[in-house]
Amino acid sequence: MDYRILIVDDSPLLRATARRAALQAGADAARIREAGDGADALARLREEPSDIVLLDINMPVMDGYEFVEHKAKDPSLADVRVALVTTESNPERLARMSELGVTHCLRKPFQPEELRELVQTLFAGC
Amino acid sequence: MSATADAALRQIAVDVLEQMAFVFVDDAEAPFDELLGGAAASAALTVEGAASEELTVSATEGLVREVASGMTGCEPEEVDVSTFARAVVAELANVFGGEWALQRSGGGARGKVGLPRELTIDEAADRAVRAAEAGAVLALESELGAVVVTLAAA
Numbered sequence: 267m268d269y270r271i272l273i274v275d276d277s278p279l280l281r282a283t284a285r286r287a288a289l290q291a292g293a294d295a296a297r298i299r300e301a302g303d304g305a306d307a308l309a310r311l312r313e314e315p316s317d318i319v320l321l322d323i324n325m326p327v328m329d330g331y332e333f334v335e336h337k338a339k340d341p342s343l344a345d346v347r348v349a350l351v352t353t354e355s356n357p358e359r360l361a362r363m364s365e366l367g368v369t370h371c372l373r374k375p376f377q378p379e380e381l382r383e384l385v386q387t388l389f390a391g392c
Numbered sequence: 393m394s395a396t397a398d399a400a401l402r403q404i405a406v407d408v409l410e411q412m413a414f415v416f417v418d419d420a421e422a423p424f425d426e427l428l429g430g431a432a433a434s435a436a437l438t439v440e441g442a443a444s445e446e447l448t449v450s451a452t453e454g455l456v457r458e459v460a461s462g463m464t465g466c467e468p469e470e471v472d473v474s475t476f477a478r479a480v481v482a483e484l485a486n487v488f489g490g491e492w493a494l495q496r497s498g499g500g501a502r503g504k505v506g507l508p509r510e511l512t513i514d515e516a517a518d519r520a521v522r523a524a525e526a527g528a529v530l531a532l533e534s535e536l537g538a539v540v541v542t543l544a545a546a
Contacts (some may be wrong), residue, residue: 276507277479277482277483277486278475278476278479279459279460279463279464279476279479279480279482279483280479280483282464283463283464286463286464286465324486324506324507325507326507327427328521353486353487353489353490353491353505354490355493356504357492374412374486374487374490375407375408375411375412375487375491376411376412377411377412377496378412378463378465379461385473
């Protein structure tokens with residue numbers, strides 16, 4: 267599949283888990299990139315867009331909330347679809363993310379196949 | 393901490409390890425201080441809710457291999473422990489903390505989980521001693537390793 271995916275998480279374990287899920291969902295390994303925080307993710311997206319972002323919230327430097335706020339203000343990133351992969355459960359905070367364009371949320375803990383299914387759903391919507 | 397809270401924390405750890413990494417655990421036979429002596433890494437974070445609590449997770453190399461293998465799909469012997477030990481304990485602390493915050497808020501989801509920070513084994517042992525006096529300490533073992541989880545007022 268040609269879709270470009272950016273995995274944003276400060277945990278190398280979660281990045282490796284998400285990479286595996288993306289590959290199982292049919293992604294091309296060459297089209298999977300990773301970032302360790304929101305600022306790194308924005309920089310990478312502005313260099314080269316991705317179609318999909320899998321985004322953690324709790325990260326150093328720039329967290330997922332701030333990333334989504336910045337992304338929403340940048341017209342060059344309007345077509346990038348963002349899905350949260352997070353421990354966050356606060357309905358107000360999640361509603362705010364939805365208002366800013368986040369389309370899906372997978373709450374941790376999740377089973378590995380749930381992450382694969384999320385990526386497949388996101389690919390289907392591209 | 394109450395027996396009910398102890399049991400809730402234990403169930404969170406058991407369920408998360410099974411759900412996310414297919415790792416099945418039970419109460420460890422060895423005492424927690426002995427298991428901490430063999431830990432590959434430890435992490436702590438703060439859970440803010442009605443009260444501020446600190447949760448720590450320490451894992452042996454065997455459990456690191458099992459968790460990383462279960463989540464990433466590689467074989468346990470292929471896991472780079474030098475990279476994944478800190479990542480495993482940090483992520484377990486993150487997910488345990490999120491579930492604890494949710495439960496403590498009665499499902500109202502008003503709690504907040506801080507960023508995990510690395511602990512030395514001595515720091516983890518100190519926290520375990522304090523938690524054993526006025527908090528909760530879990531020692532769980534899996535097929536290949538063990539994990540120690542502590543929770544106490546921050």
